[in-house]
Amino acid sequence: MEYLITTDILNTGNSPTFVVPNRQEVIDICLASNDLAQEIINWKVTDEESLSDHRHIYFSIQSDRPQIPAWCNPRTTRWDSYKEDLRSRMGGRMTSLRTVEDVEREISVLQTSLVESFTDNCKERRKVSKWGAIWWHHELETLRKKM
Secondary structure, eight states, X not given: XXXXXXXXXXXXXXXXXXXXXXXXXXXXXXXXXXXXXXXXXXEEEOOSOOSSSBOOEEEEEOOSSOOOOEEEOGGXXXXXXXXXXXXXXXXXXXXXXXXXXHHHHHHHHHHHHHHHHHHHHSOEEEOOOTTSSTTOOHHHHHHHHHO
C-alpha cells in the first residue's frame, strides 16, 4: 500500500486490456513514479493483435533532455564506393554554362551529388554515453553519488 501511495496510475479511459472470447476486462494497471508520470503522454490500449489475451499498451515519454544527434565519421567512409556513386550521379555532366541559371543548376546538382554519395557511404552513428546507457547523463551520475 505504501508503494501505491508513491505512484500514479497511468490508465486512462475504459478500454479493456484483457480480452477473451466470452469476456473483456480492464485488469492491467500501469504504474509510474510521481515524477515520471508527469512525463507520460499518449497512453492508450491498442486493438492490434498481440498473440495473447492481453492487449498492447502504448505511451510516450516526453523529456526536456535534448536528443543526441547522429554524426558521421569521415574516416570510416567507404571512399572507393563514394567515388563510384559520385561518378554515376554526375554522369559526365559538364555542359556549357552560359547563364547564371546554368551555373546555379550545376552547383545544385554537384552539391546534391556530393552529399548523397557521402551519406550513402558513411555510416551514421549516435554517440554512446560513457555511462553505458543513452538515457544516463551527468546529472543522474551526480544524484547517484549523493545517494
